[in-house]
Amino acid sequence: MGCALLFPACHKSDPAGAGRTSGDSAASEPGSRGGERRGGGGGARGGGQVQPVEVVALQRRDLVETLSLVGSLAPNESAQIRAEIAGQVRAIYFNEGERLEQGQMLLKIDDAELRAQLDQAEARFRLAELNLQRAENLRQTQTNTLADYDRAQSEFASGKAELALLRVRLDKTEVKAPFAGMVGARDISPGDYITAATAITTLNDLSRLKIDFQVPERYLSKVQAGTKLKVLTRSEASESPAEGEVYFVNSVINRSTRSSEVKGWLNHPPPDLKAGMFANIELVLETRRGALTVPEASILVSQEGPQIITVQVENGEKVAAFVPVNLGLRTRGLVEISARGGELNEQQLVVAAGVGSLAIYPGARLEPRPQRAEFQVAN
Structure with a gap:
């Protein structure tokens, strides 16, 4: 009779990598020998030594599928200030780094x-x-x-x-601020002769920031105006990301990168976020409420598809039952599952890992033990 070999799982939460979604399929996770025979349900009962196994209970959780990317921060508006006519600068009315209101005079030309x-x-x-x-x-x-x-x-x-x-x-002859914002360094002095080509200073509206990034084409169907995102600068020590949302998705995909430009707003950026910085972005692709979940290490892959091993009580003994499942979202070491052709109940015990190398087959007698703390997945 075929059996499933389980090995102790040293599972860690998925690290967030650029362009990798936390909702990818768990089909590539180790946990079984390819091509081993799986029996649905109970199979042969009794016989064999009692196998100690680590178990977890099926739980319903809210899962969030995210995509980790890198983007660049930019001001809401940015303008290089120039005069529209030529002439000699008679007076300058702003200080470098000062906040200006819309229409405020910057300088006067003779x-x-x-x-x-x-x-x-x-x-x-x-x-x-x-x-x-x-x-x-x-x-x-x-x-x-x-x-x-x-x-x-x-x-x-x-x-x-x-x-x-x-x-x-x-x-x-009166050069005024086109919008409210922070003025930069000035490149002219009173008495200078300037033309329309002379850069006077820059003006940046930092009331909110833009974030510009690229999204691979495989995820674009889940990204639209209003999609939520979180931003954390790559050099920031704080663990409190700024929150924003997407406002623009380019309808054209870049042929060389197979990705599309996406832009978002950060409406209330913290002071440590500066225009021009690179930033880590966590883009929320999908939120699944009340999903039935198991640890990734609980998933077994066979020729018949993914399965889990549940603990059932028959004739007063706890035995193994192989249950075919469909996989959904995967995030931070958890996988969303649903039964194929049957039912799974919350709090039902599922084999999470074995103590040593075990041979488990349908109907094998089990001794359930709580999963070790180092392998548990945080809620």
Whole structure:
């Protein structure tokens, strides 16, 4: 008669690795010899020595399938501040590292020449306005030609447009913050001549942070806007990760990496999270409530598929029964299971590991013992 060889399991919780999900199948776990015959249910009873075995009870737990990745932090908004017109810097109104409000003035460019041009344009406009009024009066008395009237209208419109243009250029001599944020180092000083190509400083909105990372294509079906994530910097000693959620999933997959770009928000980042840092990400792919679970070491793999060995009482003796199961989520040393063609009950005892090398077959007499502490899985 075929038997299952069980060896003491030195199981540890899955380490979180980049691109590896904690919900992968447990089919590759050791625990049985490939191709050994498994009997469903009881099989032959009695005979043989009583085998001491370590057991655990089936339990229902909430399982969370996560994916561990690495990403990069970025500001909510970031802008390099430049002037829109050329000129000499007359005054600077910000300090490096200062927080600015939207619309707050950063610097002033000398505007003396523009103001003189504006005064000149205003004088021309007033003259054009008077000429248009005279042309309208003469037009009513039919003492001027239509061409004279049209010319006066054109000069008035041109003068009005020139005034508007100069006022816009004058406004641009005041460089203001486009949004609220932290200003960086300044690269200019009063008296410098700057152009539109001159970088004045940078402005970063750090009210929340973005996190940019790549998700392999096999997991993209479980990632969407609103998917929860946790972030911990790679150099951080704290065990309290910042929480956020996905807001963007690129619809195009990179052909070379077979992954897609995903972005998330951290709405209330702690002070030790800085834009530009690399960070470890734990992406929550799925949450399963009240899943029936066993330790990974309890799963046996045979030609008939995964099985567990339960402890049943028959004729006053505790015997082994092989139960075929379907596997679900796997996380932190636990596997979600469901019976194939039968029922499994919470608190039912399952063989977790053997004491020494054991030969267990359907109907083998068992001596259940609590699983050793070093092999137990934390709830």
